Amino acid sequence: xxxxxxxxxxxxxxxxxxxxxxxxxxxxxxxxxxxxxxxxxxxxxxxxxxxxxxxxxxxxxxxxxxxxxxxxxxxxxxxxxxxxxxxxxxxxxxxxxxxxxxxxxxxxxxxxxxxxxxxxxxxxxxxxxxxxxxxxxxxxxxxxxxxxxxxxxxxxxxxxxxxxxxxxxxxxxxxxxxxxxxxxxxxxxxxxxxxxxxxxxxxxxxxxxxxxxxxxxxxxxxxxxxxxxxxxxxxxxxxxxxxxxxxxxxxxxxxxxxxxxxxxxxxxxxxxxxxxxxxxxxxxxxxxxxxxxxxxxxxxxxxxxxxxxxxxxxxxxxxxxxxxxxxxxxxxxxxxxxxxxxxxxxxxxxxxxxxxxxxxxxxxxxxxxxxxxxxxxxxxxxxxxxxxxxxxxxxxxxxxxxxxxxxxxxxxxxxxxxxx
Numbered sequence: 014x015x016x017x018x019x020x021x022x023x024x025x026x027x028x029x030x031x032x033x034x035x036x037x038x039x040x041x042x043x044x045x046x047x048x049x050x051x052x053x054x055x056x057x058x059x060x061x062x063x064x065x066x067x068x069x070x071x072x073x074x075x076x077x078x079x080x081x082x083x084x085x086x087x088x089x090x091x092x093x094x095x096x097x098x099x100x101x102x103x104x105x106x107x108x109x110x111x112x113x114x115x116x117x118x119x120x121x122x123x124x125x126x127x128x129x130x131x132x133x134x135x136x137x138x139x140x141x142x143x144x145x146x147x148x149x150x151x152x153x154x155x156x157x158x159x160x161x162x163x164x165x166x167x168x169x170x171x172x173x174x175x176x177x178x179x180x181x182x183x184x185x186x187x188x189x190x191x192x193x194x195x196x197x198x199x200x201x202x203x204x205x206x207x208x209x210x211x212x213x214x215x216x217x218x219x220x221x222x223x224x225x226x227x228x229x230x231x232x233x234x235x236x237x238x239x240x241x242x243x244x245x246x247x248x249x250x251x252x253x254x255x256x257x258x259x260x261x262x263x264x265x266x267x268x269x270x271x272x273x274x275x276x277x278x279x280x281x282x283x284x285x286x287x288x289x290x291x292x293x294x295x296x297x298x299x300x301x302x303x304x305x306x307x308x309x310x311x312x313x314x315x316x317x318x319x320x321x322x323x324x325x326x327x328x329x330x331x332x333x334x335x336x337x338x339x340x341x342x343x344x345x346x347x348x349x350x351x352x353x354x355x356x357x358x359x360x361x362x363x364x365x366x367x368x369x370x371x372x373x374x375x376x377x378x379x380x381x382x383x384x385x386x387x388x389x390x391x392x393x394x395x396x397x398x399x400x401x402x403x404x405x406x407x408x409x410x411x412x413x414x415x416x417x418x419x420x421x422x423x424x425x426x427x428x429x430x431x432x433x
Contacts (some may be wrong), residue, residue: 017249024257028227037219037265041272061088064106064146067095072115078108078126081153106130106146118157126150186297187389193293201290202299202387207356209313210380212269214352217317217376220262221324221344224254225337228328247416251325251409258321263314298389305386308394315401316379320344322408329415351377375404 064087068075071093082089087106098107109127117124128146159171166174184195191198294300301309327340351374354360360368360381371377378397385393 016245017253020245020250020253021257024227024253025260028223028257028261037268041268043272045272061086062106063088063090064108065095066091067098067107067109068093069112070110070114074115074118075110077156078110078149078153081156082108082149085149085152104131108146108149121161126153184293184297186299189297191293191296193289197287197290198294198297198299201294206383206387209309209383210352210356212266213313213316213376213379214348215269216262216266217320217348218345219265220258220317221320222337222341223261224258224321224324225328225331225341226334227254227258228325229331229334229337232331233334248413251413251416254325255318255321255409258325259314259318262317262321266313266317299387301386305391308391308398309382309386312379312382312394312398312401315398315405316376319375319401319405319408320348322405322412323347325412326408326415329412347374348376350374351380355380375401 064082066079066082066089068079068091079089079091095107107127107129109129111125111127114124114126126149128149130146155175158175162169162171162174181192182194183190183192184198186198323344324341327344328337331337331340351371354363354367354371355377360371360377363371375397378394378401382394382397385391385397
């Protein structure tokens with residue numbers, strides 16, 4: 014046990030170098046800093062947006078347009094004419110109300126509003142700002158239609174005439190029914206379900222490269238020969254390497270979760286989910302119990318261990334640091350395929366052959382663990398974790414045999430394709 018702890022300390026010192034710690038710290042600081050910047054930008058975007066209303070009509074109807082804009086979070090500037098029209102439309106949104114606007118509305122005719130939106134960029138925030146005026150006409154039509162209905166048929170409720178059918182939305186999940194919009198439940202669960210795969214993908218890529226790089230570094234510096242010549246069991250060496258890598262990967266996962274949570278909060282603005290949505294999610298059983306979190310933690314940990322075992326075997330074929338990127342590519346593909354597939358679609362709707370390929374890859378079960386737990390598919394999560402454990406053991410056996418053989422010192426990337 015003493016020798017194992019000495020080896021574990023040695024592996025941790027080799028993995029936790031300034032070259033590995035600094036990028037993690039910088040990424041976390043970048044997440045936190047970016048989150049604060051985006052949070053400030055969200056506050057700026059929520060402020061009233063400037064709009065110029067050029068009113069050539071000057072009637073109560075045209076005044077109602079300006080009033081509606083103010084109610085829609087616009088900072089309205091009104092003027093009867095605009096001698097600098099071409100200059101103004103390049104700087105801020107402009108709404109032009111033509112002469113005769115009120116007269117045509119009073120006569121029951123269709124009239125026109127001219128709107129000019131400034132497209133100053135193509136980020137998500139800029140695109141959102143560019144669509145602010147789009148709903149103006151729809152809101153105005155609804156208000157004017159309600160006013161006309163009230164004049165023509167005072168006894169009728171305009172809202173019931175304009176929307177004679179009301180959608181009483183329900184959602185069914187886990188065999189239970191809740192009276193709530195599916196959009197609210199989807200928004201409530203969406204960020205949580207997509208959050209874990211992103212963290213897992215980043216951590217596995219980082220940890221896999223770290224393990225393979227450490228192996229290549231030992232072979233390149235000839236320290237592996239010294240380590241293998243010591244009177245220590247090869248199994249102890251492999252176990253110490255895996256445990257050290259798992260500790261570092263776990264710590265990295267916690268750090269990334271903290272950083273990405275700060276970044277994610279900037280998008281939501283820290284706004285809490287309303288009580289009705291929480292109550293509906295609880296009614297549908299779309300919550301995670303303590304045992305569910307334990308199963309999720311086991312699935313994630315076994316997924317990381319499986320990736321580390323693969324990386325350890327691949328790293329055995331590296332003869333220098335430069336060869337790591339090419340050698341680690343199989344692991345990246347095994348991550349990327351199920352990651353994109355599970356994020357983009359429902360696996361059950363894919364062709365049978367492709368589903369078979371995905372189920373062979375252990376990380377598919379890791380990426381699907383959280384959705385399955387929300388849907389109470391505990392058996393699938395347990396079987397997936399068992400498969401990950403078997404996959405990990407198989408690659409640990411392969412790694413143990415590589416370390417037990419002197420061929421470990423002579424393995425090269427080309428030997429993967431060489432004939433015996």
